[in-house]
Amino acid sequence: MDNEKDILEVRNLQVDFKTYAGDVKAIRNVSFDLRKGETLAIVGESGSGKSVTTRTIMGLNATNARITNGSIMYKGEDLLKKSEKEMEGIRGQDIAEIFQDPMTSLDPTMKIGRQIAEPLMVHKGMKKEKALAQALEMMKLVGITDAENRINDYPHQFSGGMRQRIVIAIALVNYPEILIADEPTTALDVTIQAQILNLMKELQDKISTSIIFITHDLGVVAGMADRVAVMYAGKIVEYGTVDEIFYNPKHPYTWGLLSSMPTLDTKGDELPSIPGTPPDLLDPPVGDAFAARNQYALKIDTEKEPPFFKVSDTHYAATWLLHPDAPKVTPPEQIVARQKKYAEMQAALRKHQADHTTPVEEEEEQQ
């Protein structure tokens, strides 16, 4: 492990899908770390490879997927080298997953108590009664009222939000080290979304798990994540802390994403969008995959792939615009506004801290 705080280290991951038309290069050299206890959000549009990345970590890729390169280090061992049997021992025990649609991710013909108890029976070798007792505790923990009576209910007797709570209970029942949440709130309405996100945060503190949060909803990211990785066309193009990505983004794709998210400050009639469509990953373009849709593209973008340029210790972006020789460009006005607002907030925060720390210190001195 490069960093002892890391619980998961993904290095140079490359995944292809064999299809009749050829090999689709779904993941192209992806590397990232997950630290203990943090929430890492992976954002990007549909088809950018977010879900394939997590499927690969879980060892649950479709049969036509080929992992052509890379390693996924967990507790000093490469998950990609593990046998199917060994992966069965890890799934649901060390790494668990919450799926997108709670309406379809529960077995319709199995009582929910049993569904929550199953991982306990498989991994802890518990007898059914004991596992069910623990499942009941878990149901209470995820906020299911009248859990004693509802443990024998079937999924169709629960609402969408309640079902997602059950899915969370299933995932967390073994207190996994890593929780992968693949768009866990996309299928829920907004009020329920907030409840589920709060519940996840709350449980993360309780059982100190690390979360990989997959989403295309930047609004959700802001409230949930510690760090953010932005994916485009099977690559990570920028990563940093949530503030760095939201208030000081460097990659034109991140600019596009953020500009197309309405905020309270959004003015005008039309919401900006990123022109064009993502490239065909059967035959990925040379250079920066985003170049064709990028109004700030440089000539070199179509010739050579940009490396990661360091913005700060925690913030990196893969765009030639950060090269010392690159021409200075002004980001879209929304982004400039964000940067300005962030600077103001930081200044205010410093002022606030300065104002408040001094009197406390004085008091202490008096005592």
Place this chain on the structure above:
Amino acid sequence: MAKYLAKRIFYLILTLFIVITVTFFLMKLLPGTPLTNQAKLSKSQIALIYQQYGLDKPVWQQYVLYLAGAVKGDFGTSFQFSDQPVSYLISSRIEPSLQIGLQAIIVGVILGIVVGAFGAMKQNTWADTTATIVSILGISIPSFVLAVLLQYYLGLKAGWFPIAEWGGFIYTVLPTLALAFTPLAESARFVRTEMVDVLSSDYIELAKAKGLSRTSVIYHHALRNSLIPLITIVGPLAVNIMTGSMVVENIFSIPGIGEQFVKSVLTNDYPTIMGLTIVYSFMLCVVLLITDILYGIVDPRIRITGKAN
């Protein structure tokens, strides 16, 4: 539940009434009379026999009389065997038919599940293709053709089974196989489709994410969910077996109601035709009713409440 049952039983009686009515008049449209083959009878003898059996009355009167009798449980006397009440004729012959029918449906459906599940698990391999070919053959080959083939190859050539006799269990093997092939094929095809669907569903993905082994995923999650819809085709399969059995019983000389049915139609034995039609319709209605109730028991999403909808 009680209310639901009462409603279904009412419908069952209604269905039987309609079946009796339609069959009665259709039967009267059949060419010939019960005495067509007895050419040597004189006109007055025929008139006498007609009178004895009430066949001289207008058709509508015969119908009313028949209904009145049927309500009291009197289904008349067979024309073929004098003095044999239809109810006795049927009850003495129903056992072999039920035995063959049940055996065929059990063997067929169980083998069908195995073949179908196997095909789904080994999707798009030679095993799957074989399973599909078996299904297509099973659906396209009529049971009577298969019956003759079985008689020839397993009975005559190999000599493993008696060809056309009725005795103990060994005599039931060939007819059971002949009848079982269609339900086997139908259920294999059905289970395969369902299971392929289920295996790609989100809850199977979640089951895998829990760390369940492949066998566990199939056994605890995939199988039950793919088998539930199978119950819906058990009704039609039962019909298949019943109609198939009429010819197959003839081929294997099984003293069952199917064989009797064919004979009765050929000889215009009106009371027996009626009685057997009622028995067949009744069995079918009961199978369908059981299917519906069973569905509610195994699928928690469908629970029968007393409410009408």
